[in-house]
Ligand SMILES: [Zn+2]
């Protein structure tokens with residue numbers, strides 16, 4: 244069983260809707276042992292400037308309070324963050340991680356050349372190959388510059404929204420079509436002991452597989468990767484632990500027996 248959801252958003256995120264305590268209570272009702280809050284910090288988010296400028300001191304202190312008030316209605320709570328990686332933000336991100344003791348740092352690509360694949364503007368003038376290669380290229384360059392993350396969020400995030408633009412049939416990012424770039428990312432993650440995140444938020448975006456899709460997860464396993472984190476990327480309480488059972492079965496079938504929960508930036512391995 245997957246007893247932890249390690250990726251979720253609260254009202255501290257520019258696109259969050261639910262308070263931290265309500266998210267935590269729902270997680271408990273759903274039977275989880277623990278959760279990691281990972282609100283967005285996307286500095287210089289050009290698609291909507293300022294929207295994801297997390298109030299870090301307020302976020303951190305409220306999460307600390309919630310941790311202290313632990314009771315049976317709440318699961319174990321860890322404090323994480325989802326950093327929107329951009330090449331020019333490296334030193335600012337380093338500073339934040341030196342200043343705040345987060346349990347888990349997710350690194351995610353939400354902006355490629357100042358554009359979020361969530362918006363139509365990202366696809367202007369790009370065919371599907373370019374749209375996806377540009378995204379994977381940004382992942383490689385950002386990871387190389389800033390490998391100090393614990394887990395790499397939703398590797399094929401671009402596909403989550405690309406299917407709206409290119410259609411579900413052709414829009415899914417397939418390993419076969421981007422082998423070299425994907426292998427480069429996976430190799431880097433394995434070498435640096437950065438986890439590959441399995442993000443089930445895909446299931447609320449009309450996808451039938453998590454981000455990344457199973458062919459990419461399978462490739463990671465083949466290459467020797469064993470460090471995965473699992474999160475539903477919930478922005479509403481109802482999405483906490485979304486499709487965890489189904490995903491667990493697929494992961495076991497691929498060969499995984501464990502998943503990681505990062506506490507104080509160190510992975511704790513739990514049985515799937
Ligand atoms: Zn994200």
Ligand SMILES: [Zn+2]
Nearest residue numbers: 250252325476
């Ligand atoms: Zn997220």
